[in-house]
Amino acid sequence: MHPSPDDPSTVHGTPTVACSSCNLRELCLPVGFTAVELARLDHLVATRRAVRRGESLFRRGDAFQGVFAVRTGFFKTRSTSVDGREQVTGFQMAGELLGFDGLSEAMHQCDAIALEDSQVCVIPYPRLEELAREFTILQRQFHRVMGREIVRAQGVMLLLSSTRAQERLAAFLANLAQRLGARGFSASSFVLRMTRDEIGTYLGLSLETVSRCFSKLHEQGVLDVQQRNIRILDPARLTKLVAGVTV
Amino acid sequence: MHPSPDDPSTVHGTPTVACSSCNLRELCLPVGFTAVELARLDHLVATRRAVRRGESLFRRGDAFQGVFAVRTGFFKTRSTSVDGREQVTGFQMAGELLGFDGLSEAMHQCDAIALEDSQVCVIPYPRLEELAREFTILQRQFHRVMGREIVRAQGVMLLLSSTRAQERLAAFLANLAQRLGARGFSASSFVLRMTRDEIGTYLGLSLETVSRCFSKLHEQGVLDVQQRNIRILDPARLTKLVAGVTV
DNA sequence: CGCGAGCTTGATGCCGATCAATGCATGTGG
DNA sequence: CCACATGCATTGATCGGCATCAAGCTCGCG
Numbered sequence: 157m158h159p160s161p162d163d164p165s166t167v168h169g170t171p172t173v174a175c176s177s178c179n180l181r182e183l184c185l186p187v188g189f190t191a192v193e194l195a196r197l198d199h200l201v202a203t204r205r206a207v208r209r210g211e212s213l214f215r216r217g218d219a220f221q222g223v224f225a226v227r228t229g230f231f232k233t234r235s236t237s238v239d240g241r242e243q244v245t246g247f248q249m250a251g252e253l254l255g256f257d258g259l260s261e262a263m264h265q266c267d268a269i270a271l272e273d274s275q276v277c278v279i280p281y282p283r284l285e286e287l288a289r290e291f292t293i294l295q296r297q298f299h300r301v302m303g304r305e306i307v308r309a310q311g312v313m314l315l316l317s318s319t320r321a322q323e324r325l326a327a328f329l330a331n332l333a334q335r336l337g338a339r340g341f342s343a344s345s346f347v348l349r350m351t352r353d354e355i356g357t358y359l360g361l362s363l364e365t366v367s368r369c370f371s372k373l374h375e376q377g378v379l380d381v382q383q384r385n386i387r388i389l390d391p392a393r394l395t396k397l398v399a400g401v402t403v
Numbered sequence: 404m405h406p407s408p409d410d411p412s413t414v415h416g417t418p419t420v421a422c423s424s425c426n427l428r429e430l431c432l433p434v435g436f437t438a439v440e441l442a443r444l445d446h447l448v449a450t451r452r453a454v455r456r457g458e459s460l461f462r463r464g465d466a467f468q469g470v471f472a473v474r475t476g477f478f479k480t481r482s483t484s485v486d487g488r489e490q491v492t493g494f495q496m497a498g499e500l501l502g503f504d505g506l507s508e509a510m511h512q513c514d515a516i517a518l519e520d521s522q523v524c525v526i527p528y529p530r531l532e533e534l535a536r537e538f539t540i541l542q543r544q545f546h547r548v549m550g551r552e553i554v555r556a557q558g559v560m561l562l563l564s565s566t567r568a569q570e571r572l573a574a575f576l577a578n579l580a581q582r583l584g585a586r587g588f589s590a591s592s593f594v595l596r597m598t599r600d601e602i603g604t605y606l607g608l609s610l611e612t613v614s615r616c617f618s619k620l621h622e623q624g625v626l627d628v629q630q631r632n633i634r635i636l637d638p639a640r641l642t643k644l645v646a647g648v649t650v
Numbered sequence: 651c652g653c654g655a656g657c658t659t660g661a662t663g664c665c666g667a668t669c670a671a672t673g674c675a676t677g678t679g680g
Numbered sequence: 681c682c683a684c685a686t687g688c689a690t691t692g693a694t695c696g697g698c699a700t701c702a703a704g705c706t707c708g709c710g
Binding site: 598599600610611614615617618630631 | 655656657658659
């Protein structure tokens with residue numbers, strides 16, 4: 157389902173991974189570079205790091221070292237209130253960045269948990285800073301990615317505060333499908349990486365409601381649902397349900 | 404209630420405003436600069452711009468030119484879904500920045516509306532980029548401010564998805580009080596700049612529910628409420644109501 | 651003074667949380 | 681290879697918080 161690493165044997169101990177040869181380049185930070193520039197950029201990434209399913213990439217309170225690009229696998233980020241309530245703030249797949257929450261206070265404000273065995277590229281912030289000063293295009297791309305994160309958050313706020321359960325789930329699925337499609341996977345048939353509870357905690361719903369909405373969408377012929385196996389039967393209707401909200 | 408401009412006569416037509424002499428310096432982008440550096444930074448801000456109450460600073464779809472720092476006044480940002488539902492995504496007061504939502508797509512994704520007659524500093528993005536390359540500290544501060552915005556959004560998500568109406572309002576008021584206090588105003592007695600409807604649209608509540616919660620907090624002796632005049636009588640209890648959620 | 655925008659308060663009904671029970675997969679040890 | 685445990689998903693029943701509809705009320709302003 158996800159691209160396999162170019163060379164699994166280099167996961168550990170390799171100090172540098174080449175962005176220039178990464179097949180996720182077009183989705184990640186080094187977008188729009190020429191081949192020559194890319195070659196000079198290759199030390200943007202310091203190391204790769206493997207994170208096993210269920211383990212954390214970072215946790216609230218960890219010192220901020222840099223940001224991470226998902227290379228393979230799947231993550232969730234969650235923030236927790238003092239009294240234990242949890243909010244999943246996002247799901248990240250290959251080519252997406254995470255860790256911006258650490259910038260403001262020099263330590264991470266949320267947890268990042270791998271939902272399956274994953275690999276990330278480690279982009280140390282000092283190096284990113286330095287290279288961003290050198291390459292305008294990297295600077296701009298970095299800002300663009302952060303800006304996208306802000307806009308995404310605004311979309312989630314809109315979703316959380318003004319839509320019904322079914323619409324939230326529809327928006328979530330439509331977004332997931334779109335992102336999978338952009339990575340060359342099927343946008344109509346996929347396997348969810350997260351539990352009903354995690355979806356619910358993201359969408360502000362109980363897991364039971366999530367399950368009921370899945371069933372309802374199934375009844376209505378929009379989806380085929382077999383546990384975590386999803387097949388979108390009627391994309392048009394799904395999009396119509398979303399009614400203008402994009403997450 | 405808000406600081407008066409240093410020199411109102413320069414609002415229009417003045418090409419440059421000195422950051423070095425701005426009393427909001429410590430809250431704004433140029434934090435942590437030495438006097439010498441500050442002097443060199445003075446052309447970060449291109450112009451000031453006045454926005455009348457009810458008018459927009461920018462609107463969804465406007466070309467992104469740069470970000471804005473609130474100098475005096477009060478703003479709300481809102482994003483709107485295709486079918487007209489509205490979400491207030493934030494309120495901005497003196498010293499706070501807005502406009503990051505334009506970075507990702509080179510155009511703004513939300514509207515910024517002045518809730519009272521306001522003035523902003525215009526920070527053209529190309530200039531910001533350029534100066535950020537020159538001054539590491541500015542680069543870092545800019546990233547920090549954007550990171551803060553992301554963390555704030557995560558806090559709002561948590562609030563929207565996991566708390567009761569009263570707690571949301573309490574969190575909102577506590578946050579407002581804290582920010583006003585940081586600007587030298589009273590944190591216990593202030594005038595709301597926004598309507599019940601705008602608060603509701605921010606907190607994901609109907610205006611009636613907001614009103615009822617104000618009344619309830621009043622009955623409970625936590626607040627004194629006279630329309631938009633708020634006096635916090637029992638800050639400890641207010642904070643306790645917030646129960647670990649910070650917006 | 652009267653109009654209108656914004657606020658308050660009440661009555662009603664619905665959506666989704668919660669509690670509870672069952673079903674279904676995977677994996678583990680006997 | 682089966683029995684059982686465990687984690688996750690489904691489905692049902694109940695109930696409460698908040699949206700919605702519907703009046704009045706307050707205050708600022710032309």
